[in-house]
Amino acid sequence: MTTFLGMPATAPRGVGHLRGDQPFPRAAHDALGNSQLRRNLRHATTTIRGKSGRVIAELPDWQRLRDAGSAIKADVMSRLPDLLVQLESRVTEAGGVVHWAADANEANRIVTDLVRQTGSERVIKVKSMATQEIGLNEALEDGGITPVETDLAELIVQLGDDKPSHILVPAIHRNRSEIREIFLRAMPGVDPFLSDDPPALAAAARRYLRETFLSTSVAVSGANFAIAETGTLGVVESEGNGRMCLTLPDTLITVMGIEKVLPTWRDLEVFLQLLPRASTGERMNPYTTMWTGVTPGDGPQNFHLVLLDNGRSAVLADTVGRQALHCIRCSACLNVCPVYERTGGHAYGSVYPGPIGAVLSPQLTGIEDNASLPYASSLCGACFDACPVKIDIPSMLVHLRNKAPHSPAERAAMAAAAYTMSRPRLYASAQRAVKMARIAGRRGRGLPPPLSGWTAGRDLPEFPKQTFRDWWAQR
Amino acid sequence: MRIAFFATCLADTLFPEAAKATVRLLERLGHEVVFPFEQTCCGQMHINTGYQREALPLVKRYAQTFDRYEVIVVPSGSCAGSIRHQHTMVASSYGDAGLAARSESVAARTYELSELLIDVLKVEDVGAYYPHRVTYHPTCHSLRMIRVGDKPLRLLRQVRGLDLVELPAAEQCCGFGGTFALKNAETSTAMLADKMTNIVSTGADVCTAGDTSCLMHIGGGLSRLRTGVRTVHLAEILASTESS
Secondary structure (H helix, E strand, O other), X not given: OOOOOOOOOOOOOOOOOOOOOOOHHHHHHHHHOOHHHHHHHHHHHHHHHHHHHHHHHOOOOHHHHHHHHHHHHHHHHHOHHHHHHHHHHHHHHOOOEEEEEOOHHHHHHHHHHHHHHHOOOEEEEOOOHHHHHHOHHHXXXXXXXXXXXXXXXXXXXXXXXXXXXXXXXXXXXXXXXXXXXXXXXXXXXXXXXXXXXXXXXXXHHHHHHHHHHHOOOEEEEOOOEEEOOOOEEEEEEOOOHHHHHHHOOOEEEEEEEHHHEEOOHHHHHHHHHHHHHHHOOOOOOOEEEEEEXXXXXXXXXXXXXXXXXXXXXXXXOOOOHHHHHHOOOOOXXXXXXXXXXXXXXXXXXXXXXXXXXXHHHHHHHOHHHHOOHHHOOOOOOHHHHHOOOOOOHHHHHHHXXXXXOOOHHHHHHHHHHHHHHOOHHHHHHHHHHHOOHHHHOOOOOOOOOOHHHHHXXXXXXXXXXXXXXXXXXXX | OEEEEOOOHXXXXXXXXXXXXHHXXXXXXXXXXXXXXXXXXXXXXXXXXXXXXXXXXXXXXXHHHHOOOOOEEEOXXXXXXXXXXXXXXXXXXXXXHHHHHHHHHHHHOEEEHHHHHHHHOOOOOOOOEOOOEEEEOOOHHXXXXXXXXXXXXXXXXXXXXXXXXXXXXXXXXXXXXXXXXXXXXXXXXXXXXXXXXXXXXXXXXXXXXXXXXXHHHHHHHHHHOOXXXXXXXXXXXXXXXXXX
């Protein structure tokens, strides 16, 4: 006998950052008009694309690495429950405590309670997408705990009371003079004569953070990987601030999406090659920190792992859509996306922007809450080619569009078009009727929406006097 | 060779010159072209806008119309991409196993124009003459869906009188994307603006590509800004001769 438990739940509303305030086209409107943002994005994405392309070209087996990464992830998804249970036992054996969080609310409550139990009123944070997703900082603040982001870009975002706009470079939308202003306004103890020279800005952040590292006893991190066979967690980073958080405090709390688990230690061989080259365009990231439970006398003496679902089981239930869970958060798809390059990340509403966000966010929240995102793509396919684990994002976008709610007017128009095109004689008459549009307006200005979107920036073609099939019939 | 011609709804209706040029070119090369009148549209607009169920009759119609031909040519990388990468999926989701098998079999015999010329007919020099400065935009679906690679460029390099100039950032999307250009018109226009800047920077008087859809988009922008640059389908260039 089996018990039907119902479909897995999607991420709850009212908590976290998976939903925007407005649909993508409207949010994009503001971003497109921001010339500073456009310039920053163009410069940053072009630079990363070039760097990444060069180091990827060095590896003769890049395509085979991608195949391997894709195969390992597909294997993980096919036996995720077993791997998570294995991970739980290994972490527990190694002295860690594992918590299961069904959604953002539960994860926030678990972390807040754990911090409270330590008596600390402040936590230092390693850059983490999962904690941004669930809105952990807001939850901690509500609980009287001050979270301090230690990744430089996340710190800029936090001090600026802002939202991240890129997975890897959260402050990609800010330039140095804006960063200087944010630091002067919000960084405790900052030098009032701070210049906007990048090394000076980095030094100011370093001074501030160093004091915080040495005086805070609890850290919160995410994880890039968790190895089921050994119970080892891993974080890769560039700055070393993560290493500080992962080694200095007494207590470490890691919040990890359940899809991050890998079966064996050996699988790291593949991902530690794929991730830095696709992500920052480095051959190897400067800092790789791995830890297994608790080591007496070395590093944090209390380790908690919070396994976060928050809609992931619902994504897993869709055999096409589940590929979105293969993502290793490298952001290569953002950097090659012509839409992202022009709108930036905030237009997507969710903390997961760009092509991967357009397929992940609507699945985590349920398509009704992010219905405009699968359409935020021209289906150009650059993301698929760039993805180090070969996620077929264009096919998933098409799949999600097929599940998205449609307006009655659009549905009627599409049904009428399909009806006409299914009947060659009716179709031929409709084609001839198109010629009438020549009378309606030669250049087509003054057409109703959505056609007015076209004619706002483009002329309509000259309508031909004769269709091809009429020409063929007369030959 | 007997070649069945799928004109595509867009070329048939709005860009008949591209379709006529495909016919003239293949006939000049000594092949027989047939145009089955039952054909309409491949259904890509429906599939890519989220209407797979509505696209089913179009997928079925394509398979039924072209199943009896050995070789089918489409003057569009995008429609060829939809036929080869989406038809079987729609057929198996909303149709039946028989239709899915048929769609898969017809898709395998469907070629984009540059693929047909180079891979099937084994010709690079089609004997064309086109005395213009031309830049080539590789459309996204021809490049990343059906992977035509440099085949269109190889054909263009053999055209007499043609001055081929390289397009900067050629592989970036022009911003068309079907209904994307309507649903996200402003983002689409921003992408188009950069594509036009690159085209104009080449000094070309003609921008060519293998898709009338992307050319309609690019051409619509170039015309609106009175750049003086025209868009011409690849087939029209390849069909041109000294006498035409």
